[in-house]
Structures are given as structure tokens and as C-alpha cells.
Amino acid sequence: VVRRLTTLDQVLEAITTMQVRGAPLIGVCAGYGLCLAARADDSDAAIAGAAAALLQTRPTAVNLRFTVDEVSLAALQSPRGERARAAYARAGALADAEVAACRAIGDHGLALIQAAHTQGRGARPVNVLTHCNAGRLATLEYGTALAPIYRAHEIGLPVHVWVDETRPRNQGWLTAWELAEAGVPHTVIPDTAAGHLLLRGEVDLVMVGTDRTTCQGDVCNKIGTLLTALAAKEARVPFYAAVPSSSIDWATTDPQTIPIEERDGDEVRWVWGREEQGREARIRPGQAGAAVRNPAFDVTPARLVTGLITERGIAGASEKGLLRLFPDRRR
Amino acid sequence: VVRRLTTLDQVLEAITTMQVRGAPLIGVCAGYGLCLAARADDSDAAIAGAAAALLQTRPTAVNLRFTVDEVSLAALQSPRGERARAAYARAGALADAEVAACRAIGDHGLALIQAAHTQGRGARPVNVLTHCNAGRLATLEYGTALAPIYRAHEIGLPVHVWVDETRPRNQGWLTAWELAEAGVPHTVIPDTAAGHLLLRGEVDLVMVGTDRTTCQGDVCNKIGTLLTALAAKEARVPFYAAVPSSSIDWATTDPQTIPIEERDGDEVRWVWGREEQGREARIRPGQAGAAVRNPAFDVTPARLVTGLITERGIAGASEKGLLRLFPDRRR
Numbered sequence: 215v216v217r218r219l220t221t222l223d224q225v226l227e228a229i230t231t232m233q234v235r236g237a238p239l240i241g242v243c244a245g246y247g248l249c250l251a252a253r254a255d256d257s258d259a260a261i262a263g264a265a266a267a268l269l270q271t272r273p274t275a276v277n278l279r280f281t282v283d284e285v286s287l288a289a290l291q292s293p294r295g296e297r298a299r300a301a302y303a304r305a306g307a308l309a310d311a312e313v314a315a316c317r318a319i320g321d322h323g324l325a326l327i328q329a330a331h332t333q334g335r336g337a338r339p340v341n342v343l344t345h346c347n348a349g350r351l352a353t354l355e356y357g358t359a360l361a362p363i364y365r366a367h368e369i370g371l372p373v374h375v376w377v378d379e380t381r382p383r384n385q386g387w388l389t390a391w392e393l394a395e396a397g398v399p400h401t402v403i404p405d406t407a408a409g410h411l412l413l414r415g416e417v418d419l420v421m422v423g424t425d426r427t428t429c430q431g432d433v434c435n436k437i438g439t440l441l442t443a444l445a446a447k448e449a450r451v452p453f454y455a456a457v458p459s460s461s462i463d464w465a466t467t468d469p470q471t472i473p474i475e476e477r478d479g480d481e482v483r484w485v486w487g488r489e490e491q492g493r494e495a496r497i498r499p500g501q502a503g504a505a506v507r508n509p510a511f512d513v514t515p516a517r518l519v520t521g522l523i524t525e526r527g528i529a530g531a532s533e534k535g536l537l538r539l540f541p542d543r544r545r
Numbered sequence: 546v547v548r549r550l551t552t553l554d555q556v557l558e559a560i561t562t563m564q565v566r567g568a569p570l571i572g573v574c575a576g577y578g579l580c581l582a583a584r585a586d587d588s589d590a591a592i593a594g595a596a597a598a599l600l601q602t603r604p605t606a607v608n609l610r611f612t613v614d615e616v617s618l619a620a621l622q623s624p625r626g627e628r629a630r631a632a633y634a635r636a637g638a639l640a641d642a643e644v645a646a647c648r649a650i651g652d653h654g655l656a657l658i659q660a661a662h663t664q665g666r667g668a669r670p671v672n673v674l675t676h677c678n679a680g681r682l683a684t685l686e687y688g689t690a691l692a693p694i695y696r697a698h699e700i701g702l703p704v705h706v707w708v709d710e711t712r713p714r715n716q717g718w719l720t721a722w723e724l725a726e727a728g729v730p731h732t733v734i735p736d737t738a739a740g741h742l743l744l745r746g747e748v749d750l751v752m753v754g755t756d757r758t759t760c761q762g763d764v765c766n767k768i769g770t771l772l773t774a775l776a777a778k779e780a781r782v783p784f785y786a787a788v789p790s791s792s793i794d795w796a797t798t799d800p801q802t803i804p805i806e807e808r809d810g811d812e813v814r815w816v817w818g819r820e821e822q823g824r825e826a827r828i829r830p831g832q833a834g835a836a837v838r839n840p841a842f843d844v845t846p847a848r849l850v851t852g853l854i855t856e857r858g859i860a861g862a863s864e865k866g867l868l869r870l871f872p873d874r875r876r
Contacts, residue, residue, distance in 0.1 A: 376838075379813070379830075381712055381735040387831030394832065401836045404712040404813055405737050406769025410805070410843035413771065438737025440744065444775040474741070482710070482735055485816045487828035497818035497828050499710075500718030501725065505732045507707075512741035 219243075222251040222264050229271040229278075232383065236352020237425040237461050238312045241277030244268045245285040245305035249298060252289050256297035261289050273473040274434060274511045276426035276463040281308055308460075309354060315458035315525035316356035323362025323421065323456060323523045324369075330418040331371055339372035339399065341418045343408060343446075346378070346436035347385040348423025348456060349392045358456035359421040360389070362523070367398045375400040376417060378408055380436060382481045382508060405438050409445040420446045420453040421523075427457045429543070431516035431531030432469035437509055443518040452520040455531075459524060462536065464543050475510040482506040550574075553582040553595050560602040560609075563714065567683020568756040568792050569643045572608030575599045576616040576636035580629060583620050587628035592620050604804040605765060605842045607757040607794045612639055639791075640685060646789035646856035647687035654693025654752065654787060654854045655700075661749040662702055670703035670730065672749045674739060674777075677709070677767035678716040679754025679787060680723045689787035690752045691720070693854070698729045706731040707748060709739055711767060713812045713839060736769050740776040751777045751784040752854075758788045760874070762847035762862030763800035768840055774849040783851040786862075790855060793867065795874055806841040813837040 217233060219225050225247030228234050234243045251264030265286045269279060288304035289297040330340045342363055349357035349364075356364060366373045375393055377400050380386040386402055393400040403411065411417055420442055426434040433439065433455040446453040466472060483506055484496040519531035529535040537544055548564060550556050556578030559565050565574045582595030596617045600610060619635035620628040661671045673694055680688035680695075687695060697704045706724055708731050711717040717733055724731040734742065742748055751773055757765040764770065764786040777784040797803060814837055815827040850862035860866040868875055 379712065381710065381737050384830040387835075390831055390835050394835070399836075401838050402813060402831065403838050404768065405735075406712055406767075406772065407838060407840055407843075409771040409775065410768060410840050411838070413843070436737075437735065437741060440740040441737065441772040441776060444740065444779055445772060448775055482733060485818065485828060485830060487816065487830040489826060489828055495820060495826065495828050497816060497820055497826050499715040499816060499818040500721055500733065504718075504721050504725070505730075507732050507734050507738060507742070509738055509741050512738075512744070 220250065222247050222254070222267070225250060226267055226271055235385070236347060237275035237277045237423065238353040238358065238458055240272060240275050241281035241460055242305070242309045242312055242354060244271070244278050245281040245308055248282060248285045248289070249301040249305050252301045253298040256289065256294050258290065261286055261297070272475060274425050274475045277460045280460050281305070284308060312458060312460065313354045313356070315460070316353050316358055316361050318525035319358055319456050319458065319523050320356055320361030320365040322527055323454070324365040326419060326452070326454060326528070327362055327366045327371060327373060334418065339374040340366070341374050341376060341416060343376040343411070343417045343420045343442065344378065344389060345422045345439050345442050346380045347388040349389055351388050351392055352423065358458060359423045360392070361456065362421065363398060364396060367396065373398065376408070376411060377402045378405045378438065378442065379403065380438060381405055385436065405441070408442050412445040412449040412451055417449070417451050420451060422455050424455045424457050424461050425511055426463045426472060427455060427461055427522060428466045428469050429462065429464045429536055430467060430533045431519055431522060431535060433514040433519055433531070434469065434472050434511050435514065437512050440512040440514045443514040447518050453518060454521050454523050455519060456523045459540065469513045469515070472513060474512070477508045477510050479506040479508055482508050551581065553578050553585070553598070556581060557598055557602055566716070567678065568606035568608045568754065569684040569689065569789055571603060571606050572612035572791055573636070573640045573643055573685060575602070575609050576612040576639055579613060579616045579620065580632040580636050583632045584629040587620065587625050589621065592617055592628070603806060605756050605806045606792070608791045611791050612636070615639060643789060643791065644685045644687070646791070647684050647689060647692050649856035650689055650787050650789065650854050651687055651692030651696040653858055654785070655696040657750060657783070657785065657859070658693055658697045658702060658704060665749065670705040671697070672705050672707060672747060674707040674742070674748045674751045674773065675709065675720060676753050676770050676773050677711045678719040680720055682719050682723055683754065689789060690754045691723070692787065693752065694729060695727060698727065704729065707739070707742060708733045709736045709769065709773065710734065711769060712736055715816070716767065739773050743776040743780040743782055748780070748782050751782060753786050755786045755788050755792050756842055757794045757803060758786060758792055758853060759797045759800050760793065760795045760867055761798060761864045762850055762853060762866065764845040764850055764862070765800065765803050765842050766845065768843050771843040771845045774845040778849050784849060785852050785854055786850060788853045788855050790871065800844045800846070803844060805843070808839045808841050810837040810839050813839050
């Protein structure tokens with residue numbers, strides 16, 4: 215569904231209810247939300263109020279704060295009457311930067327798939343396992359974790375994707391949808407099956423996105439990523455996160471302090487989809503009033519991460535590794 | 546739903562379609578299936594045919610083979626005309642043994658919950674995480690992994706259960722249903738959340754059932770158990786499997802040779818449940834024709850297992866540990 219968002223309130227609702235999701239897309243969408251607010255009222259108070267409301271929509275993805283801060287600053291540094299235009303210019307530049315970052319991540323990640331193909335002597339497609347959706351539905355144009363896969367497919371390198379269903383919101387089905395659109399071979403699996411496939415040698419690489427990666431290389435991503443990383447470690451399969459620099463949290467050193475969003479329990483109690491005849495419906499596999507818990511993210515410690523695929527190249531999952539590629543961030 | 550099965554074919558269908566599931570219950574149900582067959586025709590050929598058909602229903606749970614072999618033998622050792630009666634006697638004795646095993650597992654496992662309660666200085670309920678359903682819906686009367694929890698609740702020890710949803714068949718909702726019936730506090734979580742809760746210190750013990758445990762202590766259980774065990778190891782949380790001796794495979798030493806059932810992909814494509822108004826329905830979160838993979842079990846290597854709760858006590862997850870409690874199995 216393509217929705218046209220024309221007011222700040224619509225943007226707030228779209229982000230909160232996950233009509234848009236995926237850290238880079240949330241960030242860019244929030245940036246434009248601020249533009250819409252500034253267009254309606256470009257006073258300091260209105261811009262600050264819009265920024266505060268946007269920051270409250272979802273707590274975990276760091277792109278949101280980054281983009282809202284940047285666009286607010288651009289607006290507030292301009293005289294009134296020119297603020298909306300300045301905000302749009304900055305939001306547009308950040309959106310372009312996300313597209314460029316995804317493209318570069320695709321190229322850097324492609325090398326990993328090529329290496330796996332060579333190592334497997336080309337005998338079978340390279341099997342990449344991914345969790346959640348870090349493709350074009352979560353970003354702009356290319357995706358982060360899926361960008362290397364799209365690049366591989368484009369150049370004719372045989373690749374097959376294991377797609378974790380990603381309960382409770384089933385974003386794996388978004389990944390399956392966009393891979394099908396692009397003609398990339400893939401297989402959806404229950405999240406529970408990832409360990410079995412990894413330990414039985416059916417996965418060559420794990421590639422996931424991130425909502426926030428600390429400057430020490432700890433990867434906060436969709437709930438369940440941690441389990442996949444633990445199994446990859448056990449199976450000695452490389453585990454990579456695709457990390458545009460907008461997702462790097464340069465301020466947080468203790469990953470335990472990252473706020474982990476707890477979402478509505480109905481996301482666990484009910485499953486949304488289509489009935490046999492195509493009608494949209496939700497069903498509950500269990501009791502309607504059951505107690506549930508619904509944390510939306512988890513943190514994969516850096517030591518489980520083989521590397522971080524950034525737009526500047528592949529970094530070791532450590533402060534040293536990241537600063538080598540981002541020396542401008544040295545404090 | 547309580548179903549009355551009166552023919553071998555009904556038993557075969559009930560096991561194959563998972564109207565009955567859970568290794569101990571599959572075993573006992575198959576035993577009585579053989580009785581029904583013998584009642585209809587007690588020739589050698591009919592009994593052998595029934596046994597072969599029962600063994601083909603589901604490949605992974607070892608209880609099935611154990612019970613079918615025992616009941617067939619009892620029938621075939623008797624003269625014709627008395628075979629059905631002999632089969633019923635043996636099936637009944639095995640069913641009684643399962644009940645006694647569950648009861649004893651409950652007592653042995655209770656000590657672990659008591660120890661966790663003491664260790665936590667009684668400051669909060671003991672948090673036990675379980676996967677799938679190893680309660681009374683999977684066994685006879687008490688359950689295996691849930692038996693210690695029921696015992697703890699009976700004696701007033703505060704216990705709270707984290708219930709993995711257990712995709713794709715959502716047996717966690719069976720566990721939630723029976724815990725609710727018994728008044729045991731519990732919370733259902735997506736399978737993806739288990740790692741996060743374990744690593745954040747919200748779990749004191751993991752207790753799961755098993756469909757087959759090798760004589761070296763490798764635990765084959767519902768798909769996803771392996772991921773839970775890896776996270777428990779990472780979090781230094783004890784991981785126990787409740788293993789009635791009918792689930793021990795004394796013949797298999799290489800867990801890679803355990804046949805892992807691959808079930809119909811529609812179990813992944815569709816989710817069954819009830820609509821808002823209570824009507825039963827199935828919905829698909831994604832594309833109807835998507836490629837999926839649906840392995841039903843995985844193997845948790847013995848080194849990730851803290852101990853095996855058997856009816857004779859708690860064994861180390863090793864051949865030595867098991868033979869200490871089952872010296873009659875020494876070869």
C-alpha cells in the first residue's frame with residue numbers, strides 16, 4: 215500500500231503503528247515529518263514540539279534521533295519564512311545519503327557473497343540467512359542487509375535467501391515479497407528453524423540490518439537477531455550486520471542502556487493476514503486475554519559479530535574497527 | 546476437543562495430523578492403536594502391518610518405536626485369540642509407567658525449582674522458560690517438563706513460566722492453556738524473545754521436553770529448542786530436559802543420524818486460530834505460494850544441556866550420567 219502523508223500527525227501515526235518501519239526509512243520519514251510541521255508553523259516552539267513528538271514515536275532506532283536533530287537544526291538555523299525550505303533541503307540530502315549508503319553497502323557486501331561462492335567452489339548457490347526486513351521496504355531503494363543480495367542477483371551470482379519469518383510482526387514475509395518481486399530465490403522458515411539449518415551446514419552467511427549499532431560494535435536489531443547470531447557462532451558461519459552510518463550510535467558505550475521498545479501485547483496474541491478468499495483478517499492462535507511480553511529488539515554483543523558492512527567498507531565490530539573507517543568520529 | 550479413536554486408521558490419522566502430539570502421548574496412543582488393530586485381526590500379518598503403519602506416522606519421537614515394539618511383541622508372544630488382550634495389558638502397563646515417570650520427573654525437577662528459589666532468596670517467583678508443550682496435553686496426566694512446575698505450584702512455591710509461542714504449530718498456546726487451567730502464572734512470548742529475556746536475567750531455569758534423547762545426552766526436541774539452549778548457555782542459565790526413559794534412544798550415538806521430520810509447508814504458510822467472533826479460521830501472513838521449509842525438530846548437543854530429569858533422578862547429559870541411573874542398559 216502506498217500512502218501519501220501530508221501532516222505531522224499522519225507521520226507520527228505511520229511510524230508508531232509501523233506503517234513505515236525499518237530504521238533508515240523511519241529516520242527519513244521522520245525528517246520529512248518535521249518538514250511538514252515546519253510548513254504548517256515554522257515557529258521555534260512548533261519545530262521543537264514536532265521534534266519531541268517524532269522522537270517519542272519509537273525509542274530504539276537511532277536514525278530517528280539523528281535525522282530529526284539534523285533537520286530541526288537546519289530549520290532553526292534559517293530565518294522564519296525560509297525554515298520549511300531549509301528543512302526540506304536537509305531532509306532531501308539525508309534521504310539521498312541513505313540511498314548512496316545502501317548502494318555502497320551493496321557493493322561492499324557483494325564481496326562477501328562472492329568470497330563465499332568461491333569458497334564453495336560455485337557448487338551451489340550461496341545461502342544467506344536474514345532476519346526481519348532490511349530491504350527496500352525498510353530503507354530507500356536498495357535496502358541494507360538485502361542490498362548485497364540484490365547486487366549478487368544482478369550480476370548473476372547464484373544466491374538463495376533463508377528468510378526468518380520474524381515473529382511477532384512477520385516482517386520476513388515483507389522480505390519474501392520483495393525478493394519475489396526481484397526474482398531472487400528464497401525460502402521462508404519459522405524463526406525456530408534457523409539454528410537447525412545453521413548447524414546442519416545449510417547457511418553460508420548471515421546478513422541482518424540494525425536499528426542501532428553502538429560505537430563498540432554491539433548490534434541492536436529486531437528481536438530474535440541475537441538467537442541467530444548465537445547459532446551462527448556455534449556453526450562457525452559468518453554473521454554480518456549492514457550498518458549505514460546513520461544507524462551508528464556514537465554516544466552509547468553500554469548496550470544495556472539502549473531502550474528496548476516493548477510493544478502492544480496484541481501483536482503477539484493476534485496474527486494478521488489474509489483468509490483463503492483474500493479477505494484481511496486477524497486470528498488468535500490462543501487465548502484472547504493471555505499475558506504476553508513483546509520486546510521489539512535485542513542486542514547482539516560485538517563478539518558474536520563477524521563484521522559491520524558500512525557505506526565506507528567492512529568494519530570490525532569494535533570501536534577500533536569503526537574508527538578506522540570513520541576517523542572523523544574520533545573524540 | 547476429546548476424540549474417541551476406535552480404529553487403527555483413526556489412530557494413524559490422529560498421530561499424523563498432530564491431533565495427538567507429544568512424544569509420550571504419541572507412544573501410548575500408538576500402543577493402543579496396535580491393540581485396536583489386533584482386536585480387528587490378530588494374525589501375524591495384520592499385527593506386523595499395523596506396527597509398520599504406526600511407525601511411519603512420525604519419524605522422530607523414539608517413544609513411538611519403543612511402545613509399538615513392546616505391544617507387538619506382547620501380542621505376538623500370545624496365542625491367537627488372546628493377542629488383543631495381551632496387547633491391551635502391555636499398552637496399559639506402559640501407559641501406567643508413563644504416568645509414574647511423569648510423577649517422578651515432577652518430584653526430581655521440583656528440587657531444581659526449590660534450589661533456584663533458595664538461590665534467589667525467595668525475592669521473586671522462579672522464572673522457568675519452556676518451549677513447545679511438554680505438559681499433560683503431550684503426555685499422561687502430569688507432563689514431563691511441566692511436571693516440576695505443577696509440583697512447585699501445588700506446594701505453594703512461587704513460579705512463573707515464560708512460554709515460547711513455538712512456531713509454526715504454536716504449541717506454546719497449549720502450554721498457556723493448561724497452565725491457565727491449573728492457575729500457574731505464565732507469560733507467552735514470541736520464540737524470538739527468548740534470547741533477550743535470558744540475557745537480561747529474566748529467566749532462572751530452562752525446562753523442555755524431548756522427543757528423543759540419545760544415550761550420550763543429545764536432546765532432540767521441537768524445532769527451536771536448540772536456539773533456547775544456546776542462549777541459556779550464553780546467559781549461564783541452567784538448561785534441563787525432562788526425559789522419561791521411554792524417550793531415551795539407547796541405540797543412536799550419532800545425533801546427526803536422527804531422522805528430522807520435515808512437515809507440510811502449509812504449517813508455515815498458514816496460521817490457524819480463531820477470529821474475533823470465535824470462528825475457527827486460518828490466515829496467511831504472506832504469499833500463499835511461497836517456498837517454505839518446515840523441519841519439526843532440532844538437536845541440542847549434550848554439551849549445552851545442564852542435566853536430564855529422568856524418572857530415576859537427574860542425570861548428567863552423557864552416556865556415563867545416564868548409565869549411572871540406568872545400569873541395566875550397560876552393554
